[in-house]
Amino acid sequence: MLLNQFLFLGAFLFAAGVYGVLARRNAVLVLMSIELILNAVNINLVAFGAFRNTVVGQVFALFVIAIAAAEVGVGLAIVLLIYRNRRSIDLSEVDVMRG
Amino acid sequence: MVAQNIFFGITAFVMAVGAVRVVTTKNVVHGALWLMVVLAGVAANFVLLASEFAAIVQVLVYIGAIVVLFLFGIMLTRAPIGREANLDNSQRIPSLLVGLLVFGLLASVLAKQWGRVHVHPGPVQRTADVANSIFTQYVVPFEAVSVVLLAALVGAVVIARRD
Numbered sequence: 218m219l220l221n222q223f224l225f226l227g228a229f230l231f232a233a234g235v236y237g238v239l240a241r242r243n244a245v246l247v248l249m250s251i252e253l254i255l256n257a258v259n260i261n262l263v264a265f266g267a268f269r270n271t272v273v274g275q276v277f278a279l280f281v282i283a284i285a286a287a288e289v290g291v292g293l294a295i296v297l298l299i300y301r302n303r304r305s306i307d308l309s310e311v312d313v314m315r316g
Numbered sequence: 317m318v319a320q321n322i323f324f325g326i327t328a329f330v331m332a333v334g335a336v337r338v339v340t341t342k343n344v345v346h347g348a349l350w351l352m353v354v355l356a357g358v359a360a361n362f363v364l365l366a367s368e369f370a371a372i373v374q375v376l377v378y379i380g381a382i383v384v385l386f387l388f389g390i391m392l393t394r395a396p397i398g399r400e401a402n403l404d405n406s407q408r409i410p411s412l413l414v415g416l417l418v419f420g421l422l423a424s425v426l427a428k429q430w431g432r433v434h435v436h437p438g439p440v441q442r443t444a445d446v447a448n449s450i451f452t453q454y455v456v457p458f459e460a461v462s463v464v465l466l467a468a469l470v471g472a473v474v475i476a477r478r479d
Contacts, residue, residue, distance in 0.1 A: 296393060
């Protein structure tokens with residue numbers, strides 16, 4: 218197997234996630250796109266770990282998974298708070314701090 | 317090697333379709349379910365790379381917990397379950413441009429640097445070795461992640477609590 222096939226897959230997931238973060242209005246869908254980005258990173262870490270024949274790639278992927286779980290928890294709590302205050306999770310309407 | 321390449325091709329195709337569907341679907345619940353397909357594909361790729369523990373954790377934490385959390389979020393914010401017309405904002409074309417640019421840049425750099433380098437996953441990386449690595453060399457980051465998880469848990473409760 219080529220190393221590049223995994224890296225290209227990761228790059229594609231990353232690009233799709235970037236598009237989703239920029240183009241989506243629904244806050245939950247934006248969080249899902251962020252998960253795509255984090256998974257792209259995980260594929261890269263594990264692929265390089267297998268390439269160098271070490272478990273360190275796996276260890277770092279596990280750290281990323283733990284951070285992603287924390288991020289989703291806090292993110293969804295914030296989304297719920299926005300929904301409770303504004304009755305909508307449309308990110309285009311959350312512009313109080315716009316200059 | 318041929319069998320692994322075929323398996324990779326199938327999972328990569330399914331994951332690519334799933335990722336595109338996650339960011340383009342008109343139905344929020346379908347988005348969460350397509351995300352599940354992508355996450356399962358990532359776990360399959362971990363197995364292909366002889367990293368079984370990461371694959372199991374991926375299934376347990378991502379598919380088992382995070383997707384369910386997303387579904388809860390969708391239900392609690394009362395998104396319409398059916399199709400919805402205005403899930404995208406007005407920046408779709410610039411966003412598409414940025415996404416293609418990011419992919420093109422990454423792909424060109426990767427192709428230049430790792431052109432025809434092969435990866436030969438050895439025997440399956442043992443979970444005991446992963447544990448050894450976490451609890452000796454990386455014990456400080458591990459404890460830091462534990463504290464981060466606790467802080468995130470408490471923070472989520474505090475933020476979402478009704479006063």
